[in-house]
Amino acid sequence: MDYQGERDQAGTLRAMSRGFAAEGAAGDKTLKAARVMSVTSGKGGVGKTVCVANLAKVMAGQGYRVLVIDADLGLANIDLYFGLSPNYNLNHFFSGEKQLDEILISAAEGIMVLPAGSGVQKYTHLDAGQKAGLMEALDLLHGRFDVVLIDTEAGISENVTYFNVAAQEILVVTTPEPTAISDAYALMKLLSTRFHEKYFRLIVNSVSSENEALDVYHKLTLVSSRFIDISIDFLGSIPVDKRFTDSVRKQKALVEIYPKAKSSQAFFELVENLELKSEKQVPKGSQQFFWRRLLSVNEAR
Numbered sequence: 001m002d003y004q005g006e007r008d009q010a011g012t013l014r015a016m017s018r019g020f021a022a023e024g025a026a027g028d029k030t031l032k033a034a035r036v037m038s039v040t041s042g043k044g045g046v047g048k049t050v051c052v053a054n055l056a057k058v059m060a061g062q063g064y065r066v067l068v069i070d071a072d073l074g075l076a077n078i079d080l081y082f083g084l085s086p087n088y089n090l091n092h093f094f095s096g097e098k099q100l101d102e103i104l105i106s107a108a109e110g111i112m113v114l115p116a117g118s119g120v121q122k123y124t125h126l127d128a129g130q131k132a133g134l135m136e137a138l139d140l141l142h143g144r145f146d147v148v149l150i151d152t153e154a155g156i157s158e159n160v161t162y163f164n165v166a167a168q169e170i171l172v173v174t175t176p177e178p179t180a181i182s183d184a185y186a187l188m189k190l191l192s193t194r195f196h197e198k199y200f201r202l203i204v205n206s207v208s209s210e211n212e213a214l215d216v217y218h219k220l221t222l223v224s225s226r227f228i229d230i231s232i233d234f235l236g237s238i239p240v241d242k243r244f245t246d247s248v249r250k251q252k253a254l255v256e257i258y259p260k261a262k263s264s265q266a267f268f269e270l271v272e273n274l275e276l277k278s279e280k281q282v283p284k285g286s287q288q289f290f291w292r293r294l295l296s297v298n299e300a301r
Contacts, residue, residue: 034142034145034146034147034148035146035147035148035168035169035274035276036147036148036150036166036167036168036169037147037148037149037150037167037168037169037170037171037274038071038150038152038163038164038166038167038169038170038171039051039052039055039149039150039151039152039171039173040152040154040160040163040164040170040171040172040173040187041152041154041172041173041174041180041183041184041187042154042155042156042172042174042180042182042183042184042185042186042187042188043154043155043174043179043180043183043184044154044155045154045180046154046173046174046175046177046180046205046206047173047175047205047206047238047244048151048152048154048173049077049078049081049151050081050205050244050247050248050254051171051173051203051205051238051267052068052078052081052149052151053068053078053081053082053253054253054254054255054264054267055149055267055270055271056068056107056111056149056253057108057111057253057255057256057267058255058267058268058270058271059110059146059147059271059276060108060109060110060111061110061255062271062276063110064110064146064147064276065110065112065144065145065146065147066110066111066112066145066146066147066148066149067111067112067113067114067141067144067145067147067148067149068107068111068112068113068114068148068149068151069113069114069148069149069150069151069163070089070090070113070114070115070116070151071116071150071151071152071153071159071163072116072151072152072153072154073090073091073116073117073123073124073126073153073159074118074123074124074153075118075153076089076115076116076117076118077118078113078115078116078151079105079107079113079115080248080251081248081251081253082107082108082111082113082251082253083251083252084105084107084113084115086103086105086113086115088102088103088115089103089115089116089117090103090114090115090116090117090123091116091117091123092117093133093134093137094123094126094130094133094134099137100114100137100138100140100141103115112145124157124159125157125158125159126158126159126162131162146276147276148167150163150166150167152164155183155187156186156187156190160187161190161191161194161195164191164195164197165191165195165197169199169201170191170197170199170200170201171200171201171202171203171235172184172187172188172200172201172202172203172232173203173205174202174203174204174205174216174220175204175205175206175207175216176204176206176207176212176213176215176216181216181219181220184202184220185220185223185224188200188220188224188228188230188232189224189227189228192228192229192230193228197230198229198230198231199230199231199233200230200231200232200233201232201233201234201235202216202217202220202232202233202234202235203235203236203237203238203270204216204217204234204236204237204238205237205238206238206239206240207237207238207239207240208239208240209239210237212237213234213236213237214234217232217234220232235270235273235274236266236269236270236273237266238263238266238267238270239262239263239266240263241254241261241262241263243258243261243263244263254267255267255268
């Protein structure tokens with residue numbers, strides 16, 4: 001399949017893309033169209049899934065209905081971060097044994113999870129039919145969620161590019177480690193040169209100071225301005241905190257068990273910087289997830 005074909009196959013996750021309207025009492029939100037964000041990284045071990053779990057908890061605490069999709073189809077683990085033991089996962093969907101609704105599992109108040117399987121290699125490279133089936137099934141979930149967070153696998157595999165192209169917004173997680181910075185750049189370069197993605201939002205994890213995070217941001221913007229035509233928005237940073245290990249062991253989000261920690265406050269700032277109620281968002285390309293639904297939303301205006 002050529003790259004344009006891959007992009008077109010990525011059909012339906014972005015469509016929920018135009019923000020929210022606040023009506024009535026504070027915190028009462030009416031869906032116009034959901035925000036669909038991939039959370040991705042060029043390298044494993046940078047805290048990507050920790051970011052997803054904590055962002056989801058903060059968003060749900062603010063009244064948003066959140067869907068978390070575990071898109072690491074070979075080494076899934078988002079369920080562990082929420083203390084879940086799902087009976088079914090996306091492998092059962094792709095095999096035709098279960099519908100998507102039968103796989104969805106509640107992780108917490110306001111958070112639903114689509115868990116993936118682990119240790120099954122045949123689903124680490126989805127074919128066109130599997131992608132189309134996933135698009136159709138996710139399209140039926142339109143209207144049930146305000147935010148969709150896609151926890152991709154690390155690296156630059158075909159599944160990684162598929163879910164990033166299909167999402168409306170791409171959040172890249174890295175750390176100050178040189179190899180993590182290099183791999184984050186490699187991922188953005190691939191998405192730019194082969195799939196024409198031009199806008200990325202950067203989260204720098206495990207920093208000793210905000211200046212260290214900004215240094216990472218400046219390095220990435222400097223090299224990208226010289227070699228590729230992309231825009232990188234600094235979304236924020238998360239300080240080093242040994243309590244992350246404790247939160248993972250307890251299978252609870254850090255913001256839940258240590259809400260006053262500086263690292264927890266960083267997640268609240270990240271969500272604030274995402275401007276979830278903004279209506280500035282627009283679809284990125286031809287077809288994305290929930291694309292047909294987005295067209296019906298726009299045509300109704």
